[in-house]
Amino acid sequence: MTGAAKYTGAVVVTLIGIVLSSVSLLPVAVDRLEFNSASLSRELQIWRSQGQYYVHNRQDASTVGIFYIDDKASKGVTDENTLLLLHGFPSTSYDFAGAFWEGLKSDYNRIIALDFLGYGFSDKPRTTSEKYSLMVEADIAEGLLQYLDVQKVHILAHDVGDTVAQEMLARFNDRSMGVSHGLSHPSPLRILSLCFLNGGLFPEQHRASFTQKLLNNDLAGPIVSSLSTYGMFAGTFASVFGPMTQPNMNFLQDMYALLNFNGGKLILPQLLKYMSERRANRERWVGGLTNSTCQIGLINGPADPISGKHAAERYMELVPQPWVYMLDAHIGHYPHVEAPQAVLKAYKHFCEHASRHAR
Secondary structure, eight states: OOOHHHHHHHHHHHHHHHHHHHHHHHHHHHTOOOOOGSOOOOOHHHHHHTTTEEEEOOTTTTTEEEEEEEEEEEOOGGGEEEEEEESSSSSSSSGTTHHHHHHTTTSSSEEEEEEEETTTTTTOOOTTTTOOOHHHHHHHHHHHHHHOOOOEEEEEOOOOHHHHHHHHHHHHHHTTTOOOOSSSOOOOOOOEEEEEEESOOSSGGGGHHHHHHTTTTTTTTHHHHHHHHHHHHHHHHTTOTTTSOOOOOHHHHHHHHHHHHGGGGHHHHHTTTTTHHHHHHHHHHHHHHTOSSEEEEEOOOOOTTTSSHHHHHHHHHSSSOOOEEETTTTOOOOOHHHHHHHHHHHHHHHHHHHHHHHO
């Protein structure tokens, strides 16, 4: 039997096992999803206490609550030294907490981070008709900045946050060229610089994990998300980290608690529709990179199996005059978690480059 045949057989057996298991275990699995404040570690409780909620008005006249942290220095705050952090899937703004966040304060007097709709402490609507569009996430990010009276900003993004930032960049490019994007939340926002960490900037280079493919499947996704356990989550999550920079148990448990908070595990299949959205909007979002009207750059963990060295090579191939910083060969998909000091150093280099070549 060939390797491909063995793999296909294993997939079929796995799916059959999941379906059979769901018959008896699904009610129990769902019953355990309602993580709440009592499920949070002390560190998460502190993080949550530092945040606030922004009420975002949607096109259908409904509202959603978006968790955010706005960390301002006591003086010297201007838009020129304000930074917006955009997190990845399936994690939250908490990715940036700790030493990395504190390190950013040496260059920025105001740091803003949010949990996207469907993530972390933000609302997680669970109706089957709910559309977790990246366009909506971009609306939310811009709406939050308008609410906070921020008109100019630097952006540092990771993973799915990269794609949200790409849409924000495309809108900024349109505004810079006098083109109206005709969206429901027009914004005067000016992007001063944009730096990407590992993420699916190019759909053709994005290598989704097996679990992501299952969750994105219309039939298997709801079953897999309902039956997934901490062990399954931890194994899958750790597999995208570098071999020498694996996440510790406390971090994994915090990520799982945030994922489960308010039943978030059930909406994973809906969140993952961003993969098809990337393909549908490739021309617009990749075009934003190749025609950027602000300084952009990439800091890449090459050991990332999803968007590592191969994605950085594609970036250098397509983006004019690319600024790329390759981290040590063993760094994976979460460089700011795996090697915070190295990423801070790289980001400082990018900021210096962006300042010298400001457009």
